[in-house]
Amino acid sequence: MLDSPYTDLDRPPLSQAALTRALVRPDGLWSRLTVVDRTGSTNADLAQSARDGAREGAVLIAEVQLAGRGRLGRVWTAPARSGLTFSLLLRPSAPPARQGWLPLLVGLAAASAVRRVAGVDVRLKWPNDLLVGERKLAGVLAERVEGAVVIGMGLNVSVREDELPVPTATSLVLEDAECADRDPLIRAVLREVETHYREWAAAGGDADACGLRTAYLGMSATVGQEVRVELPGERVLTGRATGVDALGHLLVEADGEERALSAGDVVHVRRT
Template structure:
């Protein structure tokens, strides 16, 4: 008789997420999360929650897709992932903070993601401003996209979990590639959402203050951008070069250039390695 499998998923490379079980585990005793839904396939989780936001969907709505077919990243880039190879999740939040403080929400999400990845997998990632989670070699593990609809902010996260080299661009990697082992998505997802809840409630309790909430200090601890030479592609097509010095009160990147200091609310950052 063959040996019994070590778990019920041992013969499945990419098991499906159990939506009802995840919802029950997450929502019980939660001060933020109100619903969690897993769908087999969708165009875009962000687009769906933006539509629901217009229909007064509540704060704390979580939508997860096993396969996202028209996912978007920043600057209208396409984000694709094979079915069940990653975590594709969007969160509908209605933060009661000054509008200028909302710029910290994707950064807060990044800190929660970095913390949970490190805790659950042992991988020590870093954050590239404003929205990328990087492995130690600089390859991208995850992207974050925040979009506003009235009082709501929809934050989307795409994390590569079991994606293979053949399924990834040269600039990307996955948790399984970094660890050399299988990574269970379900406990990682719950750890991320619980870490985000703790940080979000602390941040909103102080009206989005990044200093008194501890967010600013913790973000800098995970950042691989601050203190680095950067080249930033701006929305108007120009490029700005300089040294990333800080993240300001509104979540903007402060860059020292030859022409002076500039605060950037958006841009595509490339870390420049001097030789």
């Protein structure tokens, strides 16, 4: 899966020095930016950094990830330098109940940045996927680590059709993006995350006061759809996604009752 016909010129490495100069500032959110050639999991590495007391704003980017994980323990792989694989360390002061918005916030920021830089119509599938149509462009995985939150993302940039991990995935190259250069993409994503995070934090994590919920709903591919939600404990709920509540939970109407879901794997049954 890691071998590719692409040359280094087709998939150039990211420059840690250039990204640090552009993104790490004394008054900024990002405190340290590290680019590694390969690792098992950026989330696992940054989680250990959190346990060791790393400051908020650490960013770890891997050119290739050998043991990446998605939600529900799924394996996530991609050829070297074919995407953006990175994790962020945040230490939010907002109440824990409101911190469920953080993976949605990062997804929204990434979608907004990709739409602006690459010109691709990216939408959000609750809780953690970036979609183009119904094909997955990126996924987000958040983990709590001793008072911190580590959020990882894998975004397919130059992955070809024969390199896709599953037929339902896609990449910016496959979507004829205006830009498939990872450098401006990661800069745009991290700047967008910083803007949304600072606004959310200043509002005490209130997604309505900072406009986060409105912005998220405006880019949602899930709300308004008939969905099948695979819940913990091998339960399944089928109904209509009606919204996202103040805590970031998905609202699903089924059998005349509206339920708020904090976790679950969503499948869009049909478009309306």
